[in-house]
Amino acid sequence: MPETHPILQTVDLTKAFGMVRAADRITVQIAQGELVGIVGANGSGKTTFLNLVTGYLTPDHGRILIMGQDSTGLPPRLVTRLGLARSFQIPQLYTSLSVLENVLLALAAQARKSTGFWKPLYRRQWLEEGMEILARFGLTPYASRSVAELPEGGRKLLDVGLSFALQPRVLLMDEPTSGVSIEEKFQVMDTLVGVLQQSHMTTIFVEHDMDVVQRYSQRVLVFDNGEVVADGAPNTVLAAPEVRRAVLGRE
Amino acid sequence: MAQRFPLAGLLAAGLFVIAPFVVPGWVLFLLTVALAKFMVVLAVALFLRGGLVTFGHALFYAVGAYTAGFGSKWFGAREAVLLVPVGVLLGALVAALLGLFMARYRGVFFSMLNLALSMILYAILLKFYWVTGGTDGISVRTPTLLGFVPPRDALRLLYYYFTLVIAGAVTYAVHRFLASPLGFFLKALADNEIRIEYSGASVQRVLYSTYVLSGALGGLAGVLVAFAVGHIVPEYAFWLQSGEFVFIALLGGYSSVPGPLIGAIAFEFIRTYANKYAPYAWQMTLGIIMLLIILLQPGGLWAMYEGVASRFRRRAEGVWHA
Numbered sequence: 001m002p003e004t005h006p007i008l009q010t011v012d013l014t015k016a017f018g019m020v021r022a023a024d025r026i027t028v029q030i031a032q033g034e035l036v037g038i039v040g041a042n043g044s045g046k047t048t049f050l051n052l053v054t055g056y057l058t059p060d061h062g063r064i065l066i067m068g069q070d071s072t073g074l075p076p077r078l079v080t081r082l083g084l085a086r087s088f089q090i091p092q093l094y095t096s097l098s099v100l101e102n103v104l105l106a107l108a109a110q111a112r113k114s115t116g117f118w119k120p121l122y123r124r125q126w127l128e129e130g131m132e133i134l135a136r137f138g139l140t141p142y143a144s145r146s147v148a149e150l151p152e153g154g155r156k157l158l159d160v161g162l163s164f165a166l167q168p169r170v171l172l173m174d175e176p177t178s179g180v181s182i183e184e185k186f187q188v189m190d191t192l193v194g195v196l197q198q199s200h201m202t203t204i205f206v207e208h209d210m211d212v213v214q215r216y217s218q219r220v221l222v223f224d225n226g227e228v229v230a231d232g233a234p235n236t237v238l239a240a241p242e243v244r245r246a247v248l249g250r251e
Numbered sequence: 252m253a254q255r256f257p258l259a260g261l262l263a264a265g266l267f268v269i270a271p272f273v274v275p276g277w278v279l280f281l282l283t284v285a286l287a288k289f290m291v292v293l294a295v296a297l298f299l300r301g302g303l304v305t306f307g308h309a310l311f312y313a314v315g316a317y318t319a320g321f322g323s324k325w326f327g328a329r330e331a332v333l334l335v336p337v338g339v340l341l342g343a344l345v346a347a348l349l350g351l352f353m354a355r356y357r358g359v360f361f362s363m364l365n366l367a368l369s370m371i372l373y374a375i376l377l378k379f380y381w382v383t384g385g386t387d388g389i390s391v392r393t394p395t396l397l398g399f400v401p402p403r404d405a406l407r408l409l410y411y412y413f414t415l416v417i418a419g420a421v422t423y424a425v426h427r428f429l430a431s432p433l434g435f436f437l438k439a440l441a442d443n444e445i446r447i448e449y450s451g452a453s454v455q456r457v458l459y460s461t462y463v464l465s466g467a468l469g470g471l472a473g474v475l476v477a478f479a480v481g482h483i484v485p486e487y488a489f490w491l492q493s494g495e496f497v498f499i500a501l502l503g504g505y506s507s508v509p510g511p512l513i514g515a516i517a518f519e520f521i522r523t524y525a526n527k528y529a530p531y532a533w534q535m536t537l538g539i540i541m542l543l544i545i546l547l548q549p550g551g552l553w554a555m556y557e558g559v560a561s562r563f564r565r566r567a568e569g570v571w572h573a
């Protein structure tokens with residue numbers, strides 16, 4: 001029964017920094033096509049979870065399975081190759097290159113051509129794919145501009161676009177709207193969720209804005225002190241008083 | 252830039268081709284050495300693009316030079332068409348070996364480990380004098396070109412063209428390299444290693460590949476200079492030599508291929524004139540020049556040229572406003 005594997009599964013995932021348990025026996029399963037929001041107060045272990053799952057941190061205990069394949073202990077590069085990509089709270093971009101070049105490098109990495117030293121990076125197939133990706137994320141006007149000229153909302157979109165270009169099975173987004181103005185927030189989320197749903201990409205996003213989670217996720221995981229304290233549909237989960245207390249720190 | 256290159260590039264190539272008929276012999280010799288050194292400076296410039304400084308590429312330069320030296324001294328070989336590829340290969344091989352280790356380091360460690368490795372070679376060249384000639388060095392016999400022994404007068408000219416052809420090929424190859432995924436990843440390395448790893452690409456592999464290429468370029472430069480100069484000494488591996496390469500890369504500008512070439516030529520001229528007119532203030536001259544470059548033109552001489560060229564272009568297009 002190979003196809004019944006959850007696309008991402010963690011078993012008893014645990015990580016401590018000194019006395020602080022940043023991840024405490026996290027056991028979750030994410031199925032193909034789900035759109036999952038992770039909420040929690042600052043320091044509740046949301047980003048630690050992303051860092052563990054993507055291999056940036058190694059867990060003290062527990063296992064991570066990507067489509068049934070054990071990825072525990074693998075570095076980010078190999079986790080990415082298993083089909084799990086992530087974006088960052090603070091966009092991680094190549095700031096001395098153009099917007100299009102950033103995407104082209106993602107495509108080159110995806111094609112396993114990162115050490116190709118003879119054929120140009122600007123090749124027709126990648127240019128077409130790259131421009132198509134930029135169009136999806138509404139970044140076409142910026143294609144040949146330097147990344148330094150992008151507004152913050154555009155940087156966030158490009159950061160996700162670079163991960164999207166890798167055609168992952170699962171995309172993890174760390175606070176996709178942080179640093180974006182309130183007016184832009186929903187616009188950015190509309191674009192992101194639109195693109196990802198259209199390509200049926202399983203998506204997990206970390207967010208501390210309850211409104212954003214309420215509006216965009218189909219399932220919510222609530223983190224508190226490194227533990228998953230609630231898991232379910234946004235309407236029921238986010239209405240629970242203990243959840244509001246955990247996330248907002250008040251009732 | 253893309254459209255401009257063929258014209259400016261052809262013009263430059265044309266100048267190099269006719270140079271022997273215009274300039275005196277000593278300038279031709281100087282140009283030959285500059286063209287050869289240009290290749291190792293290019294290697295250093297590649298790393299500068301990636302945000303890394305190497306103070307040890309004299310190592311590969313010496314590997315190349317001693318390829319010519321040992322060929323001459325121990326194997327009775329002086330065929331340039333044979334020894335030049337051997338120098339490239341040995342440079343690449345040594346880099347392939349050391350790169351396994353060097354590709355793990357960045358920043359100060361990368362700089363200083365390169366320096367340390369080159370100084371180990373320097374010590375070996377110095378101490379094993381029965382093999383290497385020690386401080387006396389090795390006399391490199393005049394090269395033959397495909398078995399042809401050029402007459403004395405023609406040698407300088409022929410060897411200039413030989414070096415020029417190779418420099419042309421290297422220019423083309425490195426141009427392609429810089430436009431390739433690897434070339435861009437190298438530049439991206441200075442920006443964001445995290446993103447490279449999270450793209451499923453390997454930072455180490457990018458560095459390692461570049462390191463091997465840089466070793467090949469260093470070996471090439473060394474073997475060519477050894478033939479041009481005719482005598483080699485352990486100082487070829489000394490850290491001051493590595494520092495000179497970094498100096499030249501900064502002088503010419505490291506963000507393009509022509510930068511190191513202009514830098515290498517300018518440097519040889521500066522050295523010659525400084526030796527002639529101010530032999531005791533040679534280091535001070537270099538210091539002042541570096542100071543001026545960093546303060547006034549951090550992109551190097553090439554950036555200075557580009558600035559002027561683009562101003563002229565804009566004026567020609569009628570959009571220039573003073």
